[in-house]
Amino acid sequence: MTTYLMILMALVAVLGAGIALLSKNAFNKLIGVAVIASGTIPFIAIAGYLDVAVAVALLLPLTTIMILKITVGDDV
Amino acid sequence: MILTFYLGLVLLVLGVVGVAFPADKTPLTRLINLEVPAFGLLLIMLAYNEMLALLTFIATTTITTFVLVRVIQRRNAV
Numbered sequence: 001m002t003t004y005l006m007i008l009m010a011l012v013a014v015l016g017a018g019i020a021l022l023s024k025n026a027f028n029k030l031i032g033v034a035v036i037a038s039g040t041i042p043f044i045a046i047a048g049y050l051d052v053a054v055a056v057a058l059l060l061p062l063t064t065i066m067i068l069k070i071t072v073g074d075d076v
Numbered sequence: 077m078i079l080t081f082y083l084g085l086v087l088l089v090l091g092v093v094g095v096a097f098p099a100d101k102t103p104l105t106r107l108i109n110l111e112v113p114a115f116g117l118l119l120i121m122l123a124y125n126e127m128l129a130l131l132t133f134i135a136t137t138t139i140t141t142f143v144l145v146r147v148i149q150r151r152n153a154v
Binding site: 044047055059 | 091099104105107111115119134138145
């Protein structure tokens with residue numbers, strides 16, 4: 001059961017990497033990074049490091065907000 | 077365990093190629109692409125059960141992103 005879930009989450013992470021690396025728009029790239037995080041955090045939780053999972057889930061949106069500050073000016 | 081390690085390797089290699097040869101060579105694109113190999117390295121550290129390294133690496137990546145955002149802002153303003 002856990003193995004199937006891990007394979008599924010690995011697919012989610014790889015798809016997110018494809019979105020983040022291949023799309024041209026900066027907003028689409030940020031959404032791809034969020035998809036990578038959603039595929040990665042279950043791996044941390046399965047390994048038992050719930051505190052690290054909490055740290056990742058709290059610090060990643062901060063990074064996204066900081067990048068959004070410079071994204072607003074130059075496209076769309 | 078094995079799956080974690082190989083997923084980390086795939087993300088690391090894809091992300092490094094994406095940072096080195098981006099589609100459009102703006103600093104913003106490279107900065108966002110830099111998040112992908114960070115997750116790959118995080119998964120490789122997770123495969124070796126290095127919890128302290130994980131926490132330190134996450135905090136350092138966030139602070140580095142803050143600094144790089146400031147640098148890109150300063151560069152665009154001038």
